Amino acid sequence: MIEVTNATKRYGDQVAIDDLDMSIERGRTTVLLGTSGSGKSTLLRLFLGLELPDTGIVRFAGRPLNDGATPHRDAIHAARLTTGYVIQEGGLFPHLTARANIALAARHRGWTRARIEQRLDELVVVARFPSDGLDRYPNELSGGQRQRVALMRALMLDPSVLLLDEPLGALDPITRYELQDELRTLFDTLGKTVVLVTHSVEEAAYFADDIVLLASGRMIQRGDLESLRVQPATPYVERFLQARRSLPSPPVVHARIVDEP
Numbered sequence: 001m002i003e004v005t006n007a008t009k010r011y012g013d014q015v016a017i018d019d020l021d022m023s024i025e026r027g028r029t030t031v032l033l034g035t036s037g038s039g040k041s042t043l044l045r046l047f048l049g050l051e052l053p054d055t056g057i058v059r060f061a062g063r064p065l066n067d068g069a070t071p072h073r074d075a076i077h078a079a080r081l082t083t084g085y086v087i088q089e090g091g092l093f094p095h096l097t098a099r100a101n102i103a104l105a106a107r108h109r110g111w112t113r114a115r116i117e118q119r120l121d122e123l124v125v126v127a128r129f130p131s132d133g134l135d136r137y138p139n140e141l142s143g144g145q146r147q148r149v150a151l152m153r154a155l156m157l158d159p160s161v162l163l164l165d166e167p168l169g170a171l172d173p174i175t176r177y178e179l180q181d182e183l184r185t186l187f188d189t190l191g192k193t194v195v196l197v198t199h200s201v202e203e204a205a206y207f208a209d210d211i212v213l214l215a216s217g218r219m220i221q222r223g224d225l226e227s228l229r230v231q232p233a234t235p236y237v238e239r240f241l242q243a244r245r246s247l248p249s250p251p252v253v254h255a256r257i258v259d260e261p
Helices: 040-047 073-081 098-108 113-126 143-155 173-190 201-207 225-230 235-242
Strands: 002-011 014-024 029-033 055-060 083-086 161-165 193-198 210-215 218-223
Touching: 002 040, 014 040, 014 218, 029 040, 029 201, 040 055, 040 161, 040 193, 055 073, 073 083, 083 143, 098 113, 098 143, 113 143, 143 161, 143 173, 173 201, 193 201, 201 225, 210 225, 210 235, 218 225, 218 235, 225 235
Parallel strands: 029 193, 029 210, 083 161, 161 193
Antiparallel strands: 002 014, 002 055, 210 218
């Protein structure tokens, strides 16, 4: 669905993507895993033509989005029409209601009010969002509800591809746990091509058909969690997977036998 060939992207002296080759399989969930600054979010922007590589080519559904730093605007426009994009923390417009945020792209494309309302009725069911919340503003919604609105906005045009940049990173543990379940069910039901960015090994293992571990703009290893764990390609892979702090064990309580009087 998406292919990156010999892509390099720099911001000044900083290399964000370093001579990278990568393909994203159609109809699967690919998780981009890595620390902050590893190139995960930059890759999503390259996939969508929001940024262009300094060198190399990005192809979306077989069409090149660029020739070096020169954009192919028709191909980029076509890619964006078939892609839903959720940025970190949702990126909702605070001055618009949930309804207006979700319907923004559909209105821009000239959808009728009736068609928009029909699609909203479908999405509140898919996202398990209370219909009476559609007329609230983002600051009147909980964190989990705001993420559901961002997801519904991404799904509004029924895209074939979903790009999700740390979609659950700002949520409390309980809300995050619940939304993980709902998102995975949604991915399985819709059968779309999904690329999800996270720095959480547990989240990657839960969602991914395929995990891509990145570091310094390079792909260090690719595969499922078991292959990364059993056959780490480098010491860094092993160190990354082990860099998780477990909960401390509860203190051992020794029962004391008391003689009956």
